[in-house]
Amino acid sequence: MSIFNPTRRGLIQTGVVAGAGLALPTYLRADAHSGFTNAPTGDTVTLGFNVPQTGPYADEGADELRAFQLAVEHLNGEGDGGMLQTFSSKALEGNGIMGKKVQYVSGDTQTKSDAARASAKSMIEKDGAIMISGGSSSGVAVAVQGLCQEAGVIFMAGLTHSNDTTGKDKKANGFRHFFNAYMSAAALAPVLKQLYGEDRAAYHLTADYTWGWTQQESIQAATEALGWSTVNDVRTPLAATDFSSYIAPVLNSGADVLILNHYGGNMVNSLTNAVQFGLRDKQVNGKNFEIVVPLYSELMARGAGENITGIVGSQNWDWKLENEKGARYAGTNAFVQSFGEKYGFPPSQAAQTCYAQTLLYADAVARGGSFNPCAVGEALAGFEFDGLGNGPTLYRADDHQCFKDVVVVRGKENPENEYDLVEIVEVTPAEQVTYPTDHPMFAGGDLGECNPGA
Amino acid sequence: MDAILLQLLNGLDKGSAYALIALGLTLIFGTLGVVNFAHGAIFMIGSFCAVTLSKIFALSHKAAEPSGKDFLGNPKYDDVLYITEWFGEDIGNWMIDWSVPLAILFAIPIMLLIGYIMERGLIKHFYKRPHADQILVTFGLAIVLQEVIKYFYGANPIPTASPEALRGSFDFGVLIGFEPNAIIYPVWRLVYFAFSALIIGAVFAFLQFTTFGMVVRAGMADRETVGLLGINIDKRFTIMFGIAAAVAGLAGVMYAPINSPNYHMGMDFLVLSFVVVVVGGMGSLPGAVLAGFLLGIVESFASMNEIKAIIPGIDQIIIYVVAIVILLTRPRGLMGRKGVMEE
Numbered sequence: 001m002s003i004f005n006p007t008r009r010g011l012i013q014t015g016v017v018a019g020a021g022l023a024l025p026t027y028l029r030a031d032a033h034s035g036f037t038n039a040p041t042g043d044t045v046t047l048g049f050n051v052p053q054t055g056p057y058a059d060e061g062a063d064e065l066r067a068f069q070l071a072v073e074h075l076n077g078e079g080d081g082g083m084l085q086t087f088s089s090k091a092l093e094g095n096g097i098m099g100k101k102v103q104y105v106s107g108d109t110q111t112k113s114d115a116a117r118a119s120a121k122s123m124i125e126k127d128g129a130i131m132i133s134g135g136s137s138s139g140v141a142v143a144v145q146g147l148c149q150e151a152g153v154i155f156m157a158g159l160t161h162s163n164d165t166t167g168k169d170k171k172a173n174g175f176r177h178f179f180n181a182y183m184s185a186a187a188l189a190p191v192l193k194q195l196y197g198e199d200r201a202a203y204h205l206t207a208d209y210t211w212g213w214t215q216q217e218s219i220q221a222a223t224e225a226l227g228w229s230t231v232n233d234v235r236t237p238l239a240a241t242d243f244s245s246y247i248a249p250v251l252n253s254g255a256d257v258l259i260l261n262h263y264g265g266n267m268v269n270s271l272t273n274a275v276q277f278g279l280r281d282k283q284v285n286g287k288n289f290e291i292v293v294p295l296y297s298e299l300m301a302r303g304a305g306e307n308i309t310g311i312v313g314s315q316n317w318d319w320k321l322e323n324e325k326g327a328r329y330a331g332t333n334a335f336v337q338s339f340g341e342k343y344g345f346p347p348s349q350a351a352q353t354c355y356a357q358t359l360l361y362a363d364a365v366a367r368g369g370s371f372n373p374c375a376v377g378e379a380l381a382g383f384e385f386d387g388l389g390n391g392p393t394l395y396r397a398d399d400h401q402c403f404k405d406v407v408v409v410r411g412k413e414n415p416e417n418e419y420d421l422v423e424i425v426e427v428t429p430a431e432q433v434t435y436p437t438d439h440p441m442f443a444g445g446d447l448g449e450c451n452p453g454a
Numbered sequence: 455m456d457a458i459l460l461q462l463l464n465g466l467d468k469g470s471a472y473a474l475i476a477l478g479l480t481l482i483f484g485t486l487g488v489v490n491f492a493h494g495a496i497f498m499i500g501s502f503c504a505v506t507l508s509k510i511f512a513l514s515h516k517a518a519e520p521s522g523k524d525f526l527g528n529p530k531y532d533d534v535l536y537i538t539e540w541f542g543e544d545i546g547n548w549m550i551d552w553s554v555p556l557a558i559l560f561a562i563p564i565m566l567l568i569g570y571i572m573e574r575g576l577i578k579h580f581y582k583r584p585h586a587d588q589i590l591v592t593f594g595l596a597i598v599l600q601e602v603i604k605y606f607y608g609a610n611p612i613p614t615a616s617p618e619a620l621r622g623s624f625d626f627g628v629l630i631g632f633e634p635n636a637i638i639y640p641v642w643r644l645v646y647f648a649f650s651a652l653i654i655g656a657v658f659a660f661l662q663f664t665t666f667g668m669v670v671r672a673g674m675a676d677r678e679t680v681g682l683l684g685i686n687i688d689k690r691f692t693i694m695f696g697i698a699a700a701v702a703g704l705a706g707v708m709y710a711p712i713n714s715p716n717y718h719m720g721m722d723f724l725v726l727s728f729v730v731v732v733v734g735g736m737g738s739l740p741g742a743v744l745a746g747f748l749l750g751i752v753e754s755f756a757s758m759n760e761i762k763a764i765i766p767g768i769d770q771i772i773i774y775v776v777a778i779v780i781l782l783t784r785p786r787g788l789m790g791r792k793g794v795m796e797e
Contacts, residue, residue: 058609248457276621306613
């Protein structure tokens, strides 16, 4: 008599149990013994790059992906090393991360929170990604950051500018290198005072979602502190394409400054409409009418064409920084050289922040001596570094926000080519854009505990 | 008062685009009975005709001698435009400046051809299928077309300037007795409104005063009888599909300087244009034009701060509220005919 005597019921039961086991996310099964999600067991480690590959920010996503690919090459010891040569930390040796070759998978956020979460989830569960990075929207960043916290992997945010990402929605597993709306406002205020004076009346058009609200709140507070008055704040639908109905009331509102708290296609269209309505040629209250775009993007500046000329805004980084402002911004030229040689054009600020985030993650693993997200988080929290293009930078432990200089830019009068659309007006030192952890604009959140998953 | 007049102008301007797209949709529905969800994509392709002609005019070769250094410190060679080499500086620069109006001539044959290929290659196979099938296939086609455009032109908007002479704004208020600077309106938007009125007038004149138009109108009223008279009505309807595509395409060409073209712009207009068609009355050409302007004006007024202060968010829903009210009170729309879409 055989000890293996299969019955139909037994087969079904076994099948169900085995199937359920296989269906479990990877981070809930094989590597449970390691104590954290997706612990790398072989000689490779997988990173997940979640960028918009379709949808309105696909060009920014493509630039982010280029930067990620370059970072992976440099981490694996290929190419010229880029900013690894200038990075103040020397823990990375060009042999992958802790000797494991870096490979990556990419996902498409579509600039939609649900799609971004689904693609990040797939990269974590199916591809075994140990870190997720990228994105070009604060809504997406907040959603994916929450998912990474639940799954027990590190989230190194890409382009996200809302105060909420490291404010009320901050998470222990999430880290942001990019600057935020408060910092934009704090950097712009002194320049606006110098350029346009203290007696101004501002009219705000604001994209009606998390980023727009925090951007408007920040810039209104900063300009009112200068002595400016706020005539009106009009919320515009994110899906709006023609802003003429919102621009027309500005003409006779008594305002002499229009602040466009818009990004992406919204910014291109609202700025184009404002210029078409002759706002820039207008005189109000005995002053030239001015337009301010607090958050600049080179790719969007290209969309606005010559309308961007003379418009003031802020950036996280600019590819001309080291040439124009000196060795404090070391790393910029090394990155521009690597990126330019490989792709034929200079990198955008989205590319720079994604490249820096990848290096910072790898470096934290190397310094912490572990891929465990809690060890990585510990190594990143409070980390002071230099040589990644932004000058001396602090990854503040309290909220996982980077504090560094902010670049104030203006649309160039006579650009030499399509990559030379902005001129650097000033670089505002990090101290002037730093805020206390309990600042009201960032209140309400809690980092919580690091989650290693598994 | 000046704010109201400004919003009226805005409404007429928005309404121009709605009316032109809805006119094309109605032409196709009225003749072929097809609900064409790819019509917004045709509008978008029209805009990209303007972009393409600008890019063709900007074709260049590198100068023989370097003029400086590029961003990597390598020798930089300036671009030399073929158009200025071939036609001289004056004519070449004039063509570049006037590329959007010139794109009208460029777009007409292209749009007619695209319309013809769409109709013969795909849509004719769905004439006898339910409207749901037509919507699915044309919506799919729209997505394919926009992805093709994105592949070649990228996802970001591409600035396309109007001619220098037609940029800036015009003091419209002075013409009607207001103080200077009270009602300033962009010149190109006034041009767009005039252009739309011209195209709408031309389409109606074509249908009303030509033999071809008379046959098409007869076919729209009773296709079977016209066929029994020995007239090849199918061929004429195919041509009407091409004309409808050309109308939407021209609307897109002239819209390019108003908002930088992007691959998604067709979808942005499509839903609104369908609302316009339904409000105007399915199959009614005057209804489509009337509803286009009506909804454009209503939408503009709803964006006024004074209105939004009373009903927050009304600017985002007003078109649909008006559509509901009209369809409740006039189920066939403003000028709809009995029996259309009622089987």
